[in-house]
Amino acid sequence: MPSNRYSPVNLDQGRSKSFTTWKRPLVAVVLAFLCNIESGMLAMGEWPYMSTIDHDAASTFFGYATAANKAAHVTFTFVFAIWAYKSSSIRIPMLVGRCITLVGCAMYILVEFIPTNRRWWMLACYVIFGVGFGTSPLLRSYIASATADDNRASAFALLSGANVLSVMIGPIAQMSFAGLPYPGFSIIPPYISIHIYTAPIWFAVIANAIAIVLTLFFFTDTEKAIEEQDASSKRISFTSIREQLNRFISLDVSWTLIAVVILEKMISSLFNTTMSVIVGPLMSSLYAQTGPQMLLLMGTAQIAVGFIAVGFTALFVVCDLGKHVSCRALFAFSNILMIAGYAITYPYPLISNPTQPFNETTRTGCNPLEYSWCDSQLVVNIVLFNCIMVVISGLAIPSTMMSLDTIYSKVIGNGDQSIMQSVFTLADSVMMIVGPIYGSAMFSSMGMSYLQIINGVIYTIGTVLWFAAWKWLQPYN
CATH class of the missing domain: 1.20.1250 (Growth Hormone; Chain: A;)
Structure with missing residues (x-):
């Protein structure tokens, strides 16, 4: 007799296939959300906090600090991309990026231990945050390789939705501590305390910890990423650079x-x-x-x-x-x-x-x-x-x-x-x-x-x- 296509066995197989298809992109979307919400929570309070704990901090210095953060982000976007390409793995660079950001969070919490010129310590934190955030673009390429043509648009729509949601939740989380003005209350006297400016960094630590756990136990490289490639295709040489430049110049555009x-x-x-x-x-x-x-x-x-x-x-x-x-x-x-x-x-x-x-x-x-x-x-x-x-x-x-x-x-x-x-x-x-x-x-x-x-x-x-x-x-x- 012909099999019943609506049998429990086939339904379970369909659900299993659907879960397998969406597991990787969903993990990537959650990771993108955690990375962006962390950035959104910290961004609004950076200038008020810097000007509060270091009266020598000027708007010009804050501009240079922000530029340094962006420069680190841009530079290490390429560094992590090259590393992921040459190692045929996105998982390890993602894990390293989250750990680097965690170090930046710890430094941010300890900023008031610095007796003077705290703005320079905060600048160093911004640079470290920029380095860690350099792994975020890898998630777009991961989603592209982890999805088929028929569901890729839906996966990227989820990614876009996660980014928008993080933009909204970050400020909400920051505003929820409006009733806890500086200097707040001490956790480890006299310099480690929770107040309107530092509360978001503790959430950032939690978000990073969750991201690290997800990366360790649920994030897996796709078959496309771990597929063996010819060694010469990974080698960066003057010859390959010259070939890429010639191909760029010869484009019919x-x-x-x-x-x-x-x-x-x-x-x-x-x-x-x-x-x-x-x-x-x-x-x-x-x-x-x-x-x-x-x-x-x-x-x-x-x-x-x-x-x-x-x-x-x-x-x-x-x-x-x-x-x-x-x-x-x-x-x-x-x-x-x-x-x-x-x-x-x-x-x-x-x-x-x-x-x-x-x-x-x-x-x-x-x-x-x-x-x-x-x-x-x-x-x-x-x-x-x-x-x-x-x-x-x-x-x-x-x-x-x-x-x-x-x-x-x-x-x-x-x-x-x-x-x-x-x-x-x-x-x-x-x-x-x-x-x-x-x-x-x-x-x-x-x-x-x-x-x-x-x-x-x-x-x-x-x-x-x-x-x-x-x-x-x-x-x-």
């Missing part, structure tokens, strides 16, 4: 359009890379926000950004918005929205207020000994400023990323995607390093008004260039 899209990619990164480093000093000096107030405000804004970004993504996934809106029009819209944001939040003389005077006790307000522009700088209403920043971060930034990524992949066409996508990523990495240095230096020397003007002009130039290339971009719409 529109180099002019590629240059335009890469330049637009760098310009579009300007807002994130500058605002991420100056938002803390801006809130404390221009709006006289204390550390707890700042974290509550920034956390609420970050959660709102997450909801907008989720809604925007859902429009593309559920409503097929991508079929009705062209990518070049979407990018133009996002740039115009960015320019409008800078224009609306500019402190016009008749409708703006002066900065708050410096308070030595709370160390908030504009300190003329640190910023020469305190007497001339004006500020807009804090609610208006934050609402515009939320709209830009939740709508304009995702629009920019989605449209440029799509157009760039189409411009490349049948060319070598791996090489050209590496160039695209490199351009973004350069801005991750240069942007914080530029943003903090401009803010410290000239103030927020001039930074808004210069950034607005740069975005305007980028928009004009985009419209100049409009008809040549039409085939890749």
Whole structure:
């Protein structure tokens, strides 16, 4: 008799096959979530904590510290990628990256044991965090190799969802300790304590511990990763580098359009890379926000950004918005929205207020000994400023990323995607390093008004260039 395809045995086999298919990508998604939530919890409190425990910490120094973190991340992304390739294993580099991050967490907890110049110790922690976070891109390649073509899109959708969820949960976790102001209560007197700035690092330790356990006992290399490769294919030599360069030069692509899209990619990164480093000093000096107030405000804004970004993504996934809106029009819209944001939040003389005077006790307000522009700088209403920043971060930034990524992949066409996508990523990495240095230096020397003007002009130039290339971009719409 023919077998019953709905028999319990076949159902169990189907469930077993489904679990086997999804076990690896699900573990990778959970690891990505743990890595990102750790980063999100620490990011908001870095400037308030640094300026609290080291009064010599300036916004310019914080900019260099942030740039050092990004530089370490970019450098060790390549280091871990090469290691994973040459060892045919992602598991070991992932484990090492988590252990390195755990060391950074321990150093962060011990920062108040340092008697002076604590900002330098924190800079070292940021560098170590950047090194450990360099393993995160490996999870994307792992998911690609661990999934079949028919479920890969779903796996990457889960990864994207995990990233968005971590962006929202990180601030919520940070805000939950708003009622525990510095110096908090001691665990090991006199320097190890729990308060609004250090509580997230203990969660980061727990997240790292869970990630290490998952990597040790549940994360396994895929057959593609552990497959034996020819030794010569792993050897990095001048000959192989020269061959790759020649292949890169000989690609049949529109180099002019590629240059335009890469330049637009760098310009579009300007807002994130500058605002991420100056938002803390801006809130404390221009709006006289204390550390707890700042974290509550920034956390609420970050959660709102997450909801907008989720809604925007859902429009593309559920409503097929991508079929009705062209990518070049979407990018133009996002740039115009960015320019409008800078224009609306500019402190016009008749409708703006002066900065708050410096308070030595709370160390908030504009300190003329640190910023020469305190007497001339004006500020807009804090609610208006934050609402515009939320709209830009939740709508304009995702629009920019989605449209440029799509157009760039189409411009490349049948060319070598791996090489050209590496160039695209490199351009973004350069801005991750240069942007914080530029943003903090401009803010410290000239103030927020001039930074808004210069950034607005740069975005305007980028928009004009985009419209100049409009008809040549039409085939890749």
